[in-house]
Amino acid sequence: MKIKSFLTMALLLAAMLSLSGCVPGDGASNAQHPAGFFWGIWHGWIAPVSLVIGFFKHHIRVYEVHNIGWWYDLGYYIAIISGFGGISLFRRDKH
Template sequence: MMKKFRLLLIMVMLLAITMTLTSCVPGDGVNTASRPAGFFWGIWHGWVAPISLIIGIFKHHIRVYEIHNIGWWYDAGFYIAVISGFGGISLSRRKKYVSKHSKNCD
């Protein structure tokens, strides 16, 4: 009984996370020429870039990068999010690799 509840809870949480991440992707009409995306939208769009790429395969108006943006500040936020997200993953993998490697060398 507890395992079923736990599985249901995990499924509901995954659904909520997916809905949240897909609610504000670039090209969804939230940002327009009169209301362009700024720095914080750039950060958000950088975090959801992999999800935007997958959605963009099926919905052609969805893009990885918002075309209606304020320029340099949006770019800075976007690249900070992309680099920190993917760079953080590789750094954590490297640390684990180094610790396993150092144990084998002892």
């Protein structure tokens, strides 16, 4: 059972790292084409990866500054809450 959970986590980590090419501040969004709701969801999911990348590349941020406003914020916070709250699903009471 441990091997299966390890492989699952390794696969998720590999997928997240390979898809992190769309981090906030990478130039994909600008004033003419701001990030919307779905970009907010994506940026919320990869926020921890963006934080680590931001230590080494100063133009990368956790939050996209060129966004459409409230809808981007809603998507971002939905992803943050569901992503980090979903970790508790993997915790089990061992009693």
